[in-house]
Amino acid sequence: MARTLVLAAAQLGPIQKAEGRDVAVGRMVRLMEKAHRRGAEVVVFPELALTTFFPRWYEEEPERADRWFETALPSAATAPLFEAARRYGIGFHLGYAELAHEPDAAGRMRKRRFNTAVYVHPSGEIVLKYRKVHLPGHAEYDPRRGVQHLEKRYFEVGDLGFPVVRAPLGGTEANIGLMICNDRRWPEAWRVLGLQQVELVMLGYNTPSLNMENRGFEAHHLRVFHSHLSVQAGCYQNACFAAAVAKAGTEDGHELFGHSIIVNPQGEIMAQATSWEDELIVAECDLSMCDLGRRTIFDFARHRRPEAYGRITAQVGSEAPPAWRPRPAG
């Protein structure tokens, strides 16, 4: 039986450093209005959708970056998104920088900062929250870089795992999971969601067109290919849909490559953004398409062999293999 969801990916053009949240939120409300006119039931916004991608700016005192973080959701600044959701009956995904006052692992209350995403029901209730696990970049100022990538400075590693819930979604129900940006390159993240029968992965990203770390080595024209390859393989190998949604264009002088996509469980791109501006792409997703893969080639219970996967959880980094030498000729 078809379980149809009209899904929208709302790519955002650049948000300049000087622009307040009101500018971004206003643009997002207009995209929700457009999504409503296009019949969408769910809208997916990118990672850190309310501000510029601030981890490109170094602060000696990390606290000085706190102005980029949200201490509550909804808030005065983000309330219009929740109102639009109710008005149009549309659920939405939002990425933002989260500043929480919470106990840490040792039980001490303190300020904690995460790169976070939520899926919000049309009622305004938060259905699912995720904190980014795979933080790219570095923690200290890197003088070799023309632009910094300080996610490891400003954010803690997410502490919520990769949760999946079954929730109302448009006129049906679906198993939804979240990941953020760099997570999409890690098959482990996809598989942990797949092992919870995820049917729709929502993920936002802010990915530069040039990787300053690899300048002079990496083929820049492959950046979009790598992003799409990772999402398409993740969807195929876990029999799920994904909306991978970018912030795009020249933000504070630095290019983000855009190319947001909606992908089906066969790994096919159903819709793709082709501008570097605010752009809405929409696809009608038959969620029952997820059943084929998980009943056959990716029926995990029948085919997976965890006894051969031990290294994946037993070690972090790679280990050099033993050497083989030919017998001396004799």
Place this chain on the structure above:
Amino acid sequence: MARTLVLAAAQLGPIQKAEGRDVAVGRMVRLMEKAHRRGAEVVVFPELALTTFFPRWYEEEPERADRWFETALPSAATAPLFEAARRYGIGFHLGYAELAHEPDAAGRMRKRRFNTAVYVHPSGEIVLKYRKVHLPGHAEYDPRRGVQHLEKRYFEVGDLGFPVVRAPLGGTEANIGLMICNDRRWPEAWRVLGLQQVELVMLGYNTPSLNMENRGFEAHHLRVFHSHLSVQAGCYQNACFAAAVAKAGTEDGHELFGHSIIVNPQGEIMAQATSWEDELIVAECDLSMCDLGRRTIFDFARHRRPEAYGRITAQVGSEAPPAWRPRPAG
């Protein structure tokens, strides 16, 4: 410093059920001769390269399939491959059905059958052996299928894990790993090799153009796409080269889709077979290309978070997620 390897993938056209090993071996020796003329240092042959893909035929008594298995390597039938390797100074990868007399997990000596691959040094020594872990298909006769896929009947699950060794390869050394056919769709297999710093994955396959299990559901035109997607993602996400080599064409009336490829650590296809016949494709691989990914975006020690990957080894099949319900309006 460039570490160059001239790598050949030797796709085989169909091998009919009535044909003896001498036919296949003769064709392979001619491909090794051609590889030598093209300057290749290593040749990769497909899975079960010596016979027809016999798991499509049901035998009530599995022992009746023993004629498709090798009890020794080299043997009288396969000796010409080892001689050609020595003659041309070429290493080769070979997939074959292995019948071993070995202790089982309980320590009892018995006949054991595996879908196996080896990499053979030009001297004729076996450098590395792998037994297929992800056996597709089914163990019992399936009357709904026009053609059977009985790998789970004829083979035990491989018991050697996914080993990697550093070995002489052409004029250099490389970390080599093996997988077989369906393994390539499983990111776990790639990652276990990647965690051992694999630089070159050799893998053979026999993949039907039609998946009889999914007939009427799966888009057949996506079969090659799925194969390539899996190999390209595996190479990119583990910063390695791969030679993915098919048996191709109409074998015993059943199409195998071919499209053998050599892929680089950026996930790019460097060479592709476009016939359904015996066909040699060659690529010059700079193995130092593997360094970029593992120094940066896929520096596992810096970026992996095994504490979030627990499900990958803790569970086999998937588990349904908890349900979320909106608060009653009130």
